[in-house]
Amino acid sequence: MKPAAAESVTRRLIAPLGESSLAFFSYLGGSSLLLWQILIGFGALPWGRWVVNLALPWRWKVLRNDRKWQLVLDQMEKVGVASFPLVFLTSLFTGMVLALQTAYQLQKISAQLYIGALVALSMTRELGPVLTALVIAGRVGAAITAELGTMRVTEQIDALHTLSTDPLRYLAVPRIVALGVMLPMLTFYADLIGILGGYLVGVYKLGIGSSLYMNMTWNSLRFKDFFTGLFKAVVFAAIISTIACYEGFETEGGAEGVGRSTTLSVVISFILIIAADCFFTALFYFVFP
């Protein structure tokens, strides 16, 4: 090969590889750093005081004047309460479809009885956490990135700096706390609602006895099924909020840039959620056989 040709091969084939792996590692570094800083901010919140105040109803009015608490509470409402209808529909239909599809198979070997167990286990171990996380990444992760990205390009983040306020503490930490609390809660609801969907189909469509169906459901469920699902939800919450905040803060280039980082935020969250799910499922398979 002539030197000139070799050089052009290097430039066209090898250099982009180097550049994209560089970009990959700087992304990894940047988002991990953000997560680390957020965890520090997380630890710096007055958790002890909040727990005490929450436990004592006559101290709730103290919380009403606590700005940090109000920020977190606002986000919990936006992230969690407002997402409930969507999670409700998704998991109800998923539970119903799951029951119908397994019935289609199990009828062949006259084992419809096991529909309850199948729905319950699939919902709590897998579909509840993953579907809820995907729905929330699309609904909430995108909204967080769009909001923070818009604040970035309209200089509101700069304005926070000039007002001696750390955007991380003021914007990122409340969102991460809210997602960390609300995603497991939504997942728990999703589990129950999915089971309810399966029950509706099993009992009213397939004619399995109500108490039989419930027995099959509860007898198959172990604490670890719920626990591993909720554990996954906490990990997914960390993924969604970290990526959403990172993409938001790193936005550049006006409205177009906001659109770009919002898309990226959702895409990257989706990929990481699926990958993390695979990893943790395998891990739990060996840790809690």
Next chain:
Amino acid sequence: MIEIINLSKTFNSHQVLDGANLDIRDGETMVIIGRSGGGKTVLLKHIIGLMQPDAGQVIVEGEEIFRLTPEELGRLRLKFGMLFQGAALFDSLTVGENVAFALREHTPMGEEEIQERVRECLELVGLKGVERQKPAELSGGMRKRVGLARALAMRPRVILYDEPTTGVDPMMADVINRLIKQLHDRLKVTGVVVTHDMVSAYKVGDRIAMLHEGKIIQVGTPEEIRGTSNPVVRRFILGISDNGEAKVS
């Protein structure tokens, strides 16, 4: 009090600042003029540490601000107020909450005292009864003035104004010019005013500095600038384009 030394900044191979030097004295109002896109906003953002330079320093009250830790920088910024060119109001908060933001974050002031201060700051910029409105409900000029009110709320020692009179009507521009002058005369506030409104520049400036091609090419009192012999500055203040007549293509 604010020393800008050899400041250089490049954005994707586009050199915006190229060794800019400027001394801003305690209590004076320094006006920075220059062409649109000439790097005035970039210069202002360096003074308050929002951007990191490629080379050079900014020294505020003897402290090199690019060496400060985030905490120290946060403490230093409490003495600063900044009006952004695009106002940069928080659009999820009301006007009142915007102006009160730093008071709530950094002072132990009670709610009534805060409301009092908010009303006072809004009145200074000629606004009344807009506390409950959202920034999106205001006109561009009103937003700018709310931004100024927010910059004033903490009673800062130094105020950075990025084009305070752009986008407001001439009468309101006069109100703002007077306000800048008052803050300077009565409260001895140090001001840095970026503008291309020469009326305003002559009115509020103790000294005027011209930023051209990344450097400060002349600093002087308004009289000195008016009588300048530097051709670039002359053309700028008289508003004559480079080639004398407009090219139409």
